[in-house]
Amino acid sequence: MKTERLEALLWERIDGTIAAGDLAELEAHIAEHPEAGSLQRQIEGLAGQLDRLRPVKPPAELKGRITTALHDVPASQRPTRGIRSTLRPAPARLRPVAWLPIAAGLLVGVTVGYLLHPGEGLSVDGSRAAGTMSVPAGDRPSSTATIDLGGTAGSLEIARTGAEAEISVDLVGDHDLGVDLEAADGDLLVTSVGTAESGQFEIAATGEHARFRTRGPSTHTLRMAMSSMATPLHLVVSLNGAVVADQWIGEAGSDLRE
Amino acid sequence: MTNENDVMLVAACLRGDRSAFDVLVERYERPLYNAAYRITGSIEDAMDATQTAFVNAYERLHTYNPDYRFFSWVYRIAVNQSLNIVGRRRDESELDGNIPAAVNNPETAYRGTERAELLENAMMQLSPEHRAVIVLKHVEGFSYTEIGELLSIPEKTVKSRLFTARQRLRSILNDLGVTP
Numbered sequence: 001m002k003t004e005r006l007e008a009l010l011w012e013r014i015d016g017t018i019a020a021g022d023l024a025e026l027e028a029h030i031a032e033h034p035e036a037g038s039l040q041r042q043i044e045g046l047a048g049q050l051d052r053l054r055p056v057k058p059p060a061e062l063k064g065r066i067t068t069a070l071h072d073v074p075a076s077q078r079p080t081r082g083i084r085s086t087l088r089p090a091p092a093r094l095r096p097v098a099w100l101p102i103a104a105g106l107l108v109g110v111t112v113g114y115l116l117h118p119g120e121g122l123s124v125d126g127s128r129a130a131g132t133m134s135v136p137a138g139d140r141p142s143s144t145a146t147i148d149l150g151g152t153a154g155s156l157e158i159a160r161t162g163a164e165a166e167i168s169v170d171l172v173g174d175h176d177l178g179v180d181l182e183a184a185d186g187d188l189l190v191t192s193v194g195t196a197e198s199g200q201f202e203i204a205a206t207g208e209h210a211r212f213r214t215r216g217p218s219t220h221t222l223r224m225a226m227s228s229m230a231t232p233l234h235l236v237v238s239l240n241g242a243v244v245a246d247q248w249i250g251e252a253g254s255d256l257r258e
Numbered sequence: 259m260t261n262e263n264d265v266m267l268v269a270a271c272l273r274g275d276r277s278a279f280d281v282l283v284e285r286y287e288r289p290l291y292n293a294a295y296r297i298t299g300s301i302e303d304a305m306d307a308t309q310t311a312f313v314n315a316y317e318r319l320h321t322y323n324p325d326y327r328f329f330s331w332v333y334r335i336a337v338n339q340s341l342n343i344v345g346r347r348r349d350e351s352e353l354d355g356n357i358p359a360a361v362n363n364p365e366t367a368y369r370g371t372e373r374a375e376l377l378e379n380a381m382m383q384l385s386p387e388h389r390a391v392i393v394l395k396h397v398e399g400f401s402y403t404e405i406g407e408l409l410s411i412p413e414k415t416v417k418s419r420l421f422t423a424r425q426r427l428r429s430i431l432n433d434l435g436v437t438p
Contacts (some may be wrong), residue, residue, distance in 0.1 A: 045426065050397075053374065066283050070313060070316055
């Protein structure tokens with residue numbers, strides 16, 4: 001056995017990663033070659049010394065320095081409430097839901113209104129996009145829109161239920177897609193971003209705005225929450241730099257704007 | 259401490275609760291500083307690397323993916339920051355023609371040093387990349403897989419780099435007349 005292989009096997013034995021066959025070979029070699037014992041002792045000695053290197057205690061002033069440095073981070077560089085991720089389950093809600101009682105009240109009111117005036121339905125305002133919109137029936141108010149991005153580019157769907165919305169992006173081919181979102185009254189919180197393909201994406205969310213950018217081919221799902229179900233959501237979709245959809249997504253009775 | 263707990267602190271911080279991040283600093287200051295100190299070999303550089311790692315993590319907190327351990331994420335930032343500092347120092351030394359502080363002859367090595375100090379001095383003669391894998395494996399006790407994730411290198415590279423680092427370390431100690 002060459003010295004280099006002997007050394008490698010000795011380290012593997014110390015690390016606990018040696019294969020059974022290699023271990024048998026190593027032990028047989030050491031038994032047959034007493035001179036290998038010298039290298040074995042050196043390596044085991046070095047491993048013992050390395051493992052005895054003790055953790056060092058950080059200087060007392062380090063914590064203060066870190067705290068000061070964090071305090072000095074400009075507001076523009078402090079973490080936002082947006083997230084960036086891949087293939088992740090929806091995390092726990094990232095903000096208090098103090099508005100839930102209000103939303104619940106509105107939900108009851110709007111549902112009653114819908115039952116009294118079913119023909120008027122739950123609306124989405126007029127779209128400039130070359131897409132179609134549908135309004136599903138259901139016992140909770142919701143609005144949906146499907147935006148056709150064109151023959152080879154794929155599609156984008158948005159489904160809003162109460163104060164929450166989900167956008168599904170299926171981008172086919174090599175295209176740049178931008179989605180800009182704005183909550184008209186109050187905060188917009190992106191609660192999760194998932195991607196089913198390896199496409200890169202960026203998302204930035206601050207206050208009432210969120211901006212999502214990706215390049216195809218890729219498939220993404222964005223989930224978001226607004227302050228209340230009455231909050232209109234402004235959606236602008238651009239494909240390769242050109243706006244293909246600019247519309248408000250809202251609930252029946254909400255103040256939808258062009 | 260579970261990663262779920264860390265993720266909750268991250269979420270609180272993203273809601274604007276800065277004190278939640280202070281808990282994470284308190285929790286991981288020591289291991290980050292240790293890695294930085296072992297890689298840079300300097301208290302001041304280790305403090306700089308640890309501080310910068312926490313600040314960078316704070317500023318990029320929205321990019322943290324909770325599918326992975328927060329500790330691994332922030333530790334990786336600290337290791338990379340430490341390697342950057344050592345790299346910059348090495349470039350400056352080359353420009354200045356200075357030799358990095360380390361044991362460079364047996365007489366210096368033996369003069370009043372303990373065995374552990376001798377080993378630490380010998381480690382400082384390794385390249386930063388070799389020193390990093392030694393620290394991660396022997397001081398921190400990470401597996402090959404974890405080291406690969408922390409340094410963004412394949413597991414196979416971790417093994418070969420660790421083998422070379424250990425071989426080089428043993429050679430340095432032998433040159434110093436020290437049998438491990």
